[in-house]
Amino acid sequence: MSPTPGRRRAPSKGDRRERAILDTARTLLAHKPLADITIDELAAGAEISRSSFYFYFDSKLSVVVTLLRALTGELNADAGPWLDGTEPDEPGLRRAVATLAAIWRTHGRLLTGVLAAAPTCAPIGQWRAGLREAHIARLAARIERGRAAGLAPAGPDPHVLAGMIDDLQTATFAAATDPDGLVDDLVTVQLRMLYGQLPPRHSSGSSARGTSGDHAMASSTRRPNPNSSPE
Amino acid sequence: MSPTPGRRRAPSKGDRRERAILDTARTLLAHKPLADITIDELAAGAEISRSSFYFYFDSKLSVVVTLLRALTGELNADAGPWLDGTEPDEPGLRRAVATLAAIWRTHGRLLTGVLAAAPTCAPIGQWRAGLREAHIARLAARIERGRAAGLAPAGPDPHVLAGMIDDLQTATFAAATDPDGLVDDLVTVQLRMLYGQLPPRHSSGSSARGTSGDHAMASSTRRPNPNSSPE
DNA sequence: GCTGGAATCGACACAGTGTCGAGTTTTTCG
DNA sequence: CGAAAAACTCGACACTGTGTCGATTCCAGC
Structure with a gap:
C-alpha cells in the first residue's frame, strides 16, 4: 500500500474496526434507544467478538x-450572528433555527436516542448540560443587550427566559417528525417570547389561590399480579 | 380486630404489603432514577423476598x-377554567400554573424520575403522551376560540403551539429546583406565546442560506481503551 | 526468523430479571 | 372446631447482559 503522501498513515486495521463500531452505533441508534442496544450488537456490527469490543x-x-463529540461542533456552529447580535433580526434567527433543524433532520434519531439516555447517565447528561449552558449564556447576554437598548420589553430573568427557549427548541425538535416544517413556527414563537407585547389588560384581576387535593386509589381484590401488562 | 363498622374490611396483610412496596418506590424515586432502583430494594423496603415481590x-x-395512576387525576385537575375559557384571562392562567407548580413541588422527584424513563419504556411514555395529548387538545381548542374571537393574533397551527406550551411547561418544571418561583415567568412567557404582538418590522431582510460543514475527529494513537471514564 | 506490541477471543465472575413449584399462613364455611 | 381453599412466601433455577483476565494469534520492523 503506497502511503499516499499527505496522509499521515494508512488507517490500520484497528482504525477501521473503531470506525466500524462507531458506524454500527450510529446505525443502531437510528432504530432504537441506547438502552436497547447491546455490546454484542455493536461488536457484531464491527465483526469482532464481544470481548474484543472492550x-x-x-x-x-x-x-x-465519541459520537457526540463529533456533533458538538456542528451544534454550536448554528448559533452564529443571531446570538451575538442585538436587534430583533428575524432573518438571522430564522437562519440559526434552520441550521439547527438541518442538524436534527440528519442526526435526529441519534439525538433523540441520546437525549433519552441523558437523564439516566451522567456523561451524556453533562454533555447536554454543557451545550445548554453555553447556549443560555449567549442568549441571556443577547436578551440583556436588547433590553438595555430598549428593543425588548422587560420580563423574566434573562437566564430563565433563555433556558426556556433552549428547552423549547430541544423539546420541539425532539418530538418532531419533520424539523424543517417547524422552523417558521419556532421563529415566530421565539420572537414572541422575546419581544412580544401584550395588548392592554382588561383588568378585573383577583389573585385567589386554589389547591385541589383529592386522591382516589382503588384497591380491588387481589389476584396474583393484579397489575397488568407493562412493556 | 373489631372490623370497624362502616369499613368494608380490615386491610389484609397483602394490602399492607402492596402499599409498602408503593411507598418504598415513592421514597426511592425521590433519590434516584427509576433505572437505578432494583426489585431487591423494593422488596426489601416491604420486608419480603424478591420473589414475593412478583x-x-x-x-x-x-x-x-400504579403510582402514576394516582397522580393523573391531580395533573388533569389543574387545567380548569383557563383551558375552557377564551379570554386572555391572566389570573386564570396563573392559577392553573400555580396548581401545576404545587404538584411539581410535592411530587417533583417522582415526576422527573419517571419522565426520565419515559423515552425508554413504552408504558410510561404512553402515560406521558396521554396527558400531553389531552392538554394539547384542550389548549388548541382554546387557541382557536381566541383567534376566532379576534383576541389572539394568528400564528402557528394551534396544535403545534399548544404542544410547544406543554413541552415548555414540562421541561421548565422538570429542570426547576423551585417550581413556585417560576410561576410568574411561565405565565408571562405563555401569554406572550399566545397573545404577543411583535413591534413593526425594520425590514431589511435577506434570506441567505449557510450550511456550515466542518468535522474534526481526532484519531490519536490507540492504546487499549483510549476512550475514558464514563459514568 | 524473531520479537514486541496490536488485536482477538474464550472462559469466568457478577448483577439483575423473571419463573416455577413446593411450602406456609390465613381465611372461609360446613 | 377443623378441613379445604385462598392468599402469601420463598429458594432454586434459567436467562440476559456486563466487564475482566489470561492465553493466543497476527503482523510490522529489524
Missing part, C-alpha cells in the same frame, strides 16, 4: 460520547 | 404505573 471502548457510553 | 407486581414498571 479493546476499543470502555462501554457503550464511551462509544456514544 | 406476587404483587409484574415488574418495576407496574409499580410506577
Whole structure:
C-alpha cells in the first residue's frame, strides 16, 4: 500500500474496526434507544467478538460520547450572528433555527436516542448540560443587550427566559417528525417570547389561590399480579 | 380486630404489603432514577423476598404505573377554567400554573424520575403522551376560540403551539429546583406565546442560506481503551 | 526468523430479571 | 372446631447482559 503522501498513515486495521463500531452505533441508534442496544450488537456490527469490543471502548457510553463529540461542533456552529447580535433580526434567527433543524433532520434519531439516555447517565447528561449552558449564556447576554437598548420589553430573568427557549427548541425538535416544517413556527414563537407585547389588560384581576387535593386509589381484590401488562 | 363498622374490611396483610412496596418506590424515586432502583430494594423496603415481590407486581414498571395512576387525576385537575375559557384571562392562567407548580413541588422527584424513563419504556411514555395529548387538545381548542374571537393574533397551527406550551411547561418544571418561583415567568412567557404582538418590522431582510460543514475527529494513537471514564 | 506490541477471543465472575413449584399462613364455611 | 381453599412466601433455577483476565494469534520492523 503506497502511503499516499499527505496522509499521515494508512488507517490500520484497528482504525477501521473503531470506525466500524462507531458506524454500527450510529446505525443502531437510528432504530432504537441506547438502552436497547447491546455490546454484542455493536461488536457484531464491527465483526469482532464481544470481548474484543472492550479493546476499543470502555462501554457503550464511551462509544456514544465519541459520537457526540463529533456533533458538538456542528451544534454550536448554528448559533452564529443571531446570538451575538442585538436587534430583533428575524432573518438571522430564522437562519440559526434552520441550521439547527438541518442538524436534527440528519442526526435526529441519534439525538433523540441520546437525549433519552441523558437523564439516566451522567456523561451524556453533562454533555447536554454543557451545550445548554453555553447556549443560555449567549442568549441571556443577547436578551440583556436588547433590553438595555430598549428593543425588548422587560420580563423574566434573562437566564430563565433563555433556558426556556433552549428547552423549547430541544423539546420541539425532539418530538418532531419533520424539523424543517417547524422552523417558521419556532421563529415566530421565539420572537414572541422575546419581544412580544401584550395588548392592554382588561383588568378585573383577583389573585385567589386554589389547591385541589383529592386522591382516589382503588384497591380491588387481589389476584396474583393484579397489575397488568407493562412493556 | 373489631372490623370497624362502616369499613368494608380490615386491610389484609397483602394490602399492607402492596402499599409498602408503593411507598418504598415513592421514597426511592425521590433519590434516584427509576433505572437505578432494583426489585431487591423494593422488596426489601416491604420486608419480603424478591420473589414475593412478583406476587404483587409484574415488574418495576407496574409499580410506577400504579403510582402514576394516582397522580393523573391531580395533573388533569389543574387545567380548569383557563383551558375552557377564551379570554386572555391572566389570573386564570396563573392559577392553573400555580396548581401545576404545587404538584411539581410535592411530587417533583417522582415526576422527573419517571419522565426520565419515559423515552425508554413504552408504558410510561404512553402515560406521558396521554396527558400531553389531552392538554394539547384542550389548549388548541382554546387557541382557536381566541383567534376566532379576534383576541389572539394568528400564528402557528394551534396544535403545534399548544404542544410547544406543554413541552415548555414540562421541561421548565422538570429542570426547576423551585417550581413556585417560576410561576410568574411561565405565565408571562405563555401569554406572550399566545397573545404577543411583535413591534413593526425594520425590514431589511435577506434570506441567505449557510450550511456550515466542518468535522474534526481526532484519531490519536490507540492504546487499549483510549476512550475514558464514563459514568 | 524473531520479537514486541496490536488485536482477538474464550472462559469466568457478577448483577439483575423473571419463573416455577413446593411450602406456609390465613381465611372461609360446613 | 377443623378441613379445604385462598392468599402469601420463598429458594432454586434459567436467562440476559456486563466487564475482566489470561492465553493466543497476527503482523510490522529489524
